[in-house]
Amino acid sequence: MTVIFSKKAEIAIKAMLFLATKEPEACYDAGTISKELQIPKMFAAKIMQELVYSGLLNSKKGKSGGFFLGKNGHDIKLEEIVKAIDGLDAFTSCVFGFPQCSDEHPCPVHDKWSVIKGDLLNMLSMTISEMKEKTIDKIDSL
Amino acid sequence: MTVIFSKKAEIAIKAMLFLATKEPEACYDAGTISKELQIPKMFAAKIMQELVYSGLLNSKKGKSGGFFLGKNGHDIKLEEIVKAIDGLDAFTSCVFGFPQCSDEHPCPVHDKWSVIKGDLLNMLSMTISEMKEKTIDKIDSL
DNA sequence: TATTAATTAGACAAAAAAATCTGATTTAAA
DNA sequence: TTTAAATCAGATTTTTTTGTCTAATTAATA
Numbered sequence: 582m583t584v585i586f587s588k589k590a591e592i593a594i595k596a597m598l599f600l601a602t603k604e605p606e607a608c609y610d611a612g613t614i615s616k617e618l619q620i621p622k623m624f625a626a627k628i629m630q631e632l633v634y635s636g637l638l639n640s641k642k643g644k645s646g647g648f649f650l651g652k653n654g655h656d657i658k659l660e661e662i663v664k665a666i667d668g669l670d671a672f673t674s675c676v677f678g679f680p681q682c683s684d685e686h687p688c689p690v691h692d693k694w695s696v697i698k699g700d701l702l703n704m705l706s707m708t709i710s711e712m713k714e715k716t717i718d719k720i721d722s723l
Numbered sequence: 724m725t726v727i728f729s730k731k732a733e734i735a736i737k738a739m740l741f742l743a744t745k746e747p748e749a750c751y752d753a754g755t756i757s758k759e760l761q762i763p764k765m766f767a768a769k770i771m772q773e774l775v776y777s778g779l780l781n782s783k784k785g786k787s788g789g790f791f792l793g794k795n796g797h798d799i800k801l802e803e804i805v806k807a808i809d810g811l812d813a814f815t816s817c818v819f820g821f822p823q824c825s826d827e828h829p830c831p832v833h834d835k836w837s838v839i840k841g842d843l844l845n846m847l848s849m850t851i852s853e854m855k856e857k858t859i860d861k862i863d864s865l
Numbered sequence: 866t867a868t869t870a871a872t873t874a875g876a877c878a879a880a881a882a883a884a885t886c887t888g889a890t891t892t893a894a895a
Numbered sequence: 896t897t898t899a900a901a902t903c904a905g906a907t908t909t910t911t912t913t914g915t916c917t918a919a920t921t922a923a924t925a
Contacts, residue, residue: 729882729883730882730883731882731883762884763884763885764885765884765885765886766883766884766885769883769884769885783891783892784890784891784892785890785891785892785893786891786892786893786894787892787893787894788891788892788893
C-alpha cells in the first residue's frame with residue numbers, strides 16, 4: 582500500500598528534485614538519474630518520458646542527450662507532478678469512495694476529510710524550488 | 724489509485740458500518756452484505772473472513788449463519804479496521820518513502836505531512852458507533 | 866560519413882492486488 | 896437423518912501496477 586501517491590509518482594518527484602538542484606539547462610540521462618535514485622534505468626526512462634509528455638521535463642535526444650526541467654522550478658508545483666502521473670482524484674473525492682458524498686449528503690468523515698484534503702493540496706502546492714531549498718545536501722542522506 | 728486505504732479496507736468499513744446499524748447479535752450472511760454494498764459475494768465473504776480472523780467480526784457457521792460485530796460498536800475504531808486489512812504503515816511513514824526521514828533528517832514536506840498524519844489518525848479514531856450516528860438513513864443514498 | 870550513445874514508442878513480462886472458485890466443514894431445519 | 900445453506904481455507908484467475916525489452920530515431924563527435 583503506497584501512502585498518498587504511487588511509486589511512479591514518488592520517483593517522478595525525486596527525479597525532478599534532482600534535476601532542480603542542477604544547472605537549469607544541464608542534461609542528465611536516464612542512466613545517471615537511475616543511479617542517483619537507485620532504481621532500474623529503464624524504469625526511470627519510462628517515467629521521465631511521461632514527464633516529458635506532460636511538459637514538466639524537456640529532453641534532448643541523441644548522444645550526450647538527457648532530461649532537464651521543462652520550466653523554472655519556481656513554477657513547478659508538486660501537485661502538477663502528481664497530477665501528471667497519478668491524477669488528482671485522490672485529493673478531490675470521498676475517502677470512502679461514496680459517489681454521492683457531498684456537503685449536502687456527507688459521509689461520516691466528510692468534514693474531517695475535507696479539511697485534510699485541503700491540507701494535502703496545500704502540501705502539494707509546494708514548488709520544486711522550495712523543495713530544493715529544504716533538501717540541499719540532504720538528498721543523499723534520504 | 725486508492726486514497727488512504729485499499730479498496731478492501733473501504734469495503735470492510737462499509738460492511739462493519741452496515742452491521743452496526745442492525746441488532747447487536749443479528750447475523751447477516753455474505754450474500755446479503757454483498758448486495759447491500761453492491762460488490763461480488765465471494766469478495767465480500769473473503770473480506771469478512773479477514774475481519775473475523777482479526778476479531779472485529781464474529782461468525783456463525785452453517786445454515787442461517789452469517790456475520791455480526793465482534794464487540795460493541797463503541798469499542799471499534801476505524802483505525803482498527805484499517806489496521807486489520809491494510810496495516811497502518813501509511814500513517815506512520817514518510818510520504819515519499821524516504822527511509823531515513825525523521826524530525827532530525829526531514830524530507831521537504833516532513834512537517835506538513837506530520838501534521839496531516841496526526842489529523843488522519845484523529846479521523847480514524849472515530850468509532851463505528853459514531854459513524855453510525857452520522858449515517859443513519861443515509862447509507863442508501865451514498 | 867560512420868559510430869556511438871542517447872530518447873522514444875510500444876510491446877512485453879513480472880509482481881502485487883483484487884476477485885473468483887472449489888471442496889471441506891458446520892449447522893438449522895425439514 | 897438428510898438436505899440445504901452457510902462459513903472457511905487455500906488455490907486459482909484476473910486486473911492493475913510495476914518493471915523490462917526491442918527496434919526505430921536522433922544527434923554529437925571522431
